[in-house]
Amino acid sequence: MVSNSPTTELMLLIVTGYIGIVIAAPPTVNDLPRNIYVGNLETQERYLYTLNVTDPDADAFACSHTITYNDSISTNREFVLREDTTTKEWKFYIRAGALPSPDNTKPYINTIECTDSNSGSSGRYNITVRAVHDELLTLPNIAGTANALKIDAISTLKGKTLKTASANSRGGNLVEYSLVSDPSFSPEFFTIDSSNGVIKANRDFKYLDSRYPTVYLTIKAHDTVDSIDVYETQIVQLTNQNTVPRIVNLDPGLADSQLESLALGSVLMTLTTEDPDASTTLTYAFSCVPPDGKNTFTIDTNGNVKLAQALDYETVKTYTCGFNVSDGTATGGPFMYTLTVQDANEAPYFSDTMYYATTSEGAAGSVSFDPSFSCSDQDVTDVSKLTYAFKAANNSNRFAINTAGVMTFKENYDVDKNAMPSSVVLTVFCVDAGGTTGVKKTGSTQVTITIADNNDNTPTFSSTAYTFDVTCNVAGSQIGSLLVTDADSGTNADVSCSGASGSSSSAYYTIGADCNIYLSKSPDFATGTTVTYVATAVDKGAPARTGTSTINVIFSGCTTTTSTTTTTVATTTAYNFFDHSENIALFVMSLLMGLALLGGLLYCCLRMCCGVCGGSGGGMSNMCDCRQYGRQQRRARYPPRQVTPDEPPRKYRPPSPRQPTPPPKIIERQPQYIRTVARPISYGQ
DSSP, rough: OOOOBBEEEEEEEEEEEEEEEEEEOEEEEESSOOEEETEEEEEEEEEEEEOOOEEETOOEEEEEEEEEEETOOSSSEEEEEEOOOTTOOEEEETTTOSSOOTTTTEEEEEEEEEETTTTTTTEEEEEEEETTTTTOOTTTTTTSSSGGGETTTTTTTOEEEEEEEOOEEETTOOOEEEEEEOOSSSSSSSEEEEHHHHHHHSOGGGOOOTTTTTEEEEEEEEEEETTTEEEEEEEEEHHHSOOOOOGGGGGGGGGEEEEOOOOTEEEEEEEEEEEEEESSSOOOEEEEEEEEEEHHHEOOTTTTTEEOOOOOOOOOOOEEEEEEEEEESSSEEEEEEEEEOOOOOOEESSSOHHHHHHHHSSSSSSSSEEEOOOOOOOOOOGGGGGGEEEEEEEEEEEEEEEETOEEEEESSSSOGGGGGEEEEEEEEEOOOOTTTTOOOEEEEEEEOOOOOOOOOOOEEOOOOOOEEOSSSSSSTTTOOOOEEEEEEEEGGOEEEEEEEESTTTTTGEOOOSSSSEEESSOSOOOOTTTEEEEEEEEEEEEEOOOOEEEEEEEEOOSSSSOOBBSOOOOOOOOOOGGGGGGHHHHHHHHHHHHHHHHHHHHHHHHHHHHHHHOTTOTTTTTTTGHHHHHHHHHHHHHHOOOOOSSSSOOOOOOOTTTEEEOOOOOOOOOOOOOOOOOOOOOOOO
C-alpha cells in the first residue's frame, strides 16, 4: 500500500509594517511502486529500489524511514535507506540476514519521510515489502571483480557475444533480463537478450574511446511468477581503446577580441591538436552562438581558423564557438573559443545605387532639386554628421549640393543649342565624421539629373522679308520655302508655320505648316500681280512663342522659266491640294456651281419637250402627255405602209419533167404596220 501524507510547515515572517505567511512545500517522492517482493530465504544485503525525490523549491532535503511489522514498530532494522554519495540518490536495501525467520511472510510497511532542510516541511510515503515464502532469486556470475569482463575495444565488433547472465530461481520460475549502462550512451554499446541473459556488443567498440575505460552494467533479473527483482552490477574493463583527439590550445578554452574592420581571410588562430593514435587523419567541425558564426568562420585542413564573413559590431558583438576534432573513430570536443568584436569606424552607405532628379535650366542658384538621397551609417555618432560631395567629373563643377543632399546650379545652366548637356550622371559621396577613430570614410552612389529646356527663345525666320516669283505652275506645286530656326531644344524647338493676307488673290497661294509655300491654283490674274502675306512661325513650348516675316509672291506670267526666289529652298515636299482649307472650300463651291448648271440644262430640255406636245395650252401643264401626243402626231403624218400581193395566190404544182422551174410560191401575208420615226417638227410661236 502506498500513502501520501505530507505535512506542511507554516513560517510566520514578521517585518516592520508587514506580516506575511509563507507556505513551504515539502519534498515529493514520485512513482513509488505499490509492492516490492523479496524471497524469504534471502540472507545477503541486496538493493531493492531507488527513490525519485524532488523538492518544488529546489531546497536540499534528507530522507529517513521507519518499519512497521505485524502492526508494531520493528526494531530489527530489516531494511535500510541510504544516500548514494556520488549520485545523491536515496536507495532502499534489504539488510543481510535481516529477516527473522525463513517462514516469515508477513508484509513490512516502510514509512519514508523526506524533510526540507530549509523550512523543515516534510512528506511521508509508504512502501510495502512482501517476503515470498520459500523463495530465493540470485545472479551468481555477475557481481564483483572476479566476474569482471575484460574487452579489447578495437577488435570487438557489433553483435559479438560478451557474456551470459545466469539467474537461479529456487522455485525454477521463468526469469527475464534487462540492463542499464553507466555511463549511458546513445546508441548503447551493450544489449541483453531478455529471455536468456546473453549480453552482446550493440556497436563496434572502437567507438568506445579512452574516456570510458570502465563501464558498469546494472543487470536486472525478474522472476515472472513471484515478481522478485534482483539487481547486480557487471564490471566491464576495456583495453586497447582509441584515444580521443584533443585541441590543446582550446583546452580549457580561449578568449579573443578583434576589430570589426578585420580583413576577410585573416587567420584568427591555428588549432593545435594532440592524438597519440598513430596513422590517423584529423578533421574539424564547429558550431557557434549565434548560428551565423558558421558562415563567419572557416577551418582549412591545416587547422587554420579564418574570417570568411565581415564582422559587424552593430549586429553581433560576441561569438561563442565550440570546435570538435575527429580521428574518424572518436571525436573530441567541443573546445570553446570566444571572440569579442570591437567597434571600428565604418563607411556610410546609400540605400540605392542610382538616384534621379529632374529640373529645368536656369540661373545659378535659381532652382533646387532633391534626389532624396538615403545615406546611413552604422556608427551611431556619425548618423547626424553626414555630409555630401561630388566626384570631380562629368560637369559636376556646374552643380552644388548642401548637407541635406539638396542640389542646385552652381552656374547659369542653359541647354539651348546643346550648349550644356540635358542629362548628366554624377557620382555622389556621403562622408562621415570619423566615428570613434577620427578617420573619415565615404560611401558613394550615382544620380542622374535631367535638365529640361525652358521655352525662352522665339522662332526666327532667316529673313525679315521674302520675295517669290511664280509662273503658271500646276496647282499644288511648291513655289518656295521659309527657313525658320528656334534656339530652344526638344519640343520647344518644333515649329509650325501659317500665313495670312488681306489680298483678294491670297487664295491662290498657301503657306503650309511645314513652312513651305504652295500654289493652290494657277493664277488667272495679270502678270506682275503681287500678293503679300504675313508668315507666322509658332513653337510647341508652353507658353508658345511666335515669330513673323513678310512674304511677297509675284506672278511672272505663264512662261516656262523656272520660278526663282530670293531665298534658297531648303526642302521640297510634294504638294497635296486637300491639305489646305481654302482649297477644300474652293472645291465645294465649284461642285455646287456644277450641280446648278446641270439642273438648268435639264430644265431647258423639259421646256422644249413640253412646247412641242403641249398644243394651245403650252407650258408644263401637259408635260406628262407629251410623249403620247408626239406618237399620235407621227402616226397621222406618216401612216403605215400596207403591202399586198400583185395577184391572187395560185396553187403550187410540182414541175413536169423537162419544164422550166416554176416561179416561187407566193405566201399570203397579213398586212403589217411599219413604225416610222418622225422628224422633229418646228412649230411657229
